[in-house]
Amino acid sequence: MSWVTDTRVTDNGVSPFIELERPTWARLAHSIEQPLDMDDLDRLSGLGEQLNLAEIREVYLPLSRLLYLYVQGAGHLHQVTNTFLGEETQRTPFVIGVGGSVAVGKSTTARVLQEMLRRWPDTPDVQLVTTDGFLHPNEELKRRGIMHRKGFPESYDRRGLLRFVSEVKSGADEVRAPMYSHLTYNILPDAEVVVRRPDVLIVEGLNVLAPARIRSNGTAGLALSDFFDFSVYVDARTQDIEDWYVRRFMKLRSGAFADPASYFHRYSTLTDDEARETALDIWHRINEPNLRENVLPTRGRAQLVLTKDADHSIRRMLLRKI
Numbered sequence: 001m002s003w004v005t006d007t008r009v010t011d012n013g014v015s016p017f018i019e020l021e022r023p024t025w026a027r028l029a030h031s032i033e034q035p036l037d038m039d040d041l042d043r044l045s046g047l048g049e050q051l052n053l054a055e056i057r058e059v060y061l062p063l064s065r066l067l068y069l070y071v072q073g074a075g076h077l078h079q080v081t082n083t084f085l086g087e088e089t090q091r092t093p094f095v096i097g098v099g100g101s102v103a104v105g106k107s108t109t110a111r112v113l114q115e116m117l118r119r120w121p122d123t124p125d126v127q128l129v130t131t132d133g134f135l136h137p138n139e140e141l142k143r144r145g146i147m148h149r150k151g152f153p154e155s156y157d158r159r160g161l162l163r164f165v166s167e168v169k170s171g172a173d174e175v176r177a178p179m180y181s182h183l184t185y186n187i188l189p190d191a192e193v194v195v196r197r198p199d200v201l202i203v204e205g206l207n208v209l210a211p212a213r214i215r216s217n218g219t220a221g222l223a224l225s226d227f228f229d230f231s232v233y234v235d236a237r238t239q240d241i242e243d244w245y246v247r248r249f250m251k252l253r254s255g256a257f258a259d260p261a262s263y264f265h266r267y268s269t270l271t272d273d274e275a276r277e278t279a280l281d282i283w284h285r286i287n288e289p290n291l292r293e294n295v296l297p298t299r300g301r302a303q304l305v306l307t308k309d310a311d312h313s314i315r316r317m318l319l320r321k322i
Ligand SMILES: Nc1ncnc2c1ncn2[C@@H]1O[C@H](COP(=O)(O)OP(=O)(O)O)[C@@H](O)[C@H]1O
Pocket: 045, 046, 047, 048, 049, 050, 051, 052, 055, 100, 101, 102, 103, 104, 105, 106, 107, 108, 109, 244, 247, 248, 311, 312, 313
């Protein structure tokens, strides 16, 4: 296994990551007060089990402190750059990428981080954008014959996504992104997300850590992660993610799919066994191959890898050495 794409040690027996087991990590919160309560957690929990307060205190609180320190560090770098330039340039948003498989818990992690970072003194304005807004509309996916490849790198307007993040990091006052609806299973024609120089922007999506594309002349372009100040990869065993995917699908069946406006409304009448089979079929045809071929190989590019157990608790953290 190559050390470039993986998180293990190199041939020299060293690793680019510091490995921290959960108890060690938990101590790094020091005596910061627990900033979230049960009402916050109710709101932040997706379709899964309730997020648990111990998890927030032991894992996400130290993580939010680390990120806060990195934001401050970036502020110092900005100041020394201004000193060097002899002019007062404006600071750009601190951009955090959150990547990992479908159903691994990226959006839950991103939402928790958003709420926690908001509570730190220098970063009240934290915005969250998901990369699904940059999926090509279904009409375009059909035209290209890749409707069954949603989530694969080629299903995105990669140039548009790169332009979006590069404009945010250029300090533009207002940057707009399209929006995706899981209900209609398509890009919303009349909706957009407007990003106005937040303190922090979290960009969450399957492929945020994908390497630069190779152009037809053989040279490499820019990667999205070239514009990230920090990146997190949410990791778990593939079998566990499959279980979470199926479980979430079963919940959606009696929830969102029951809405006649849902693209997947036809699934709402399936029996339990039929629904499980359908979810497994989608997982094995689309999401698992995408994880194996495109998402997992980007894990070693992250600055922090969070590894989850079957119950969603984070048991290990790999933090890139500086
Ligand atoms: N920390 C957690 N505790 C409990 N359930 C979780 C946690 N993280 C994710 N889940 C559940 O796992 C499923 C997948 O999470 P989600 O954040 O929707 O994944 P993704 O955005 O990666 O597709 C959801 O049903 C979600 O509620």
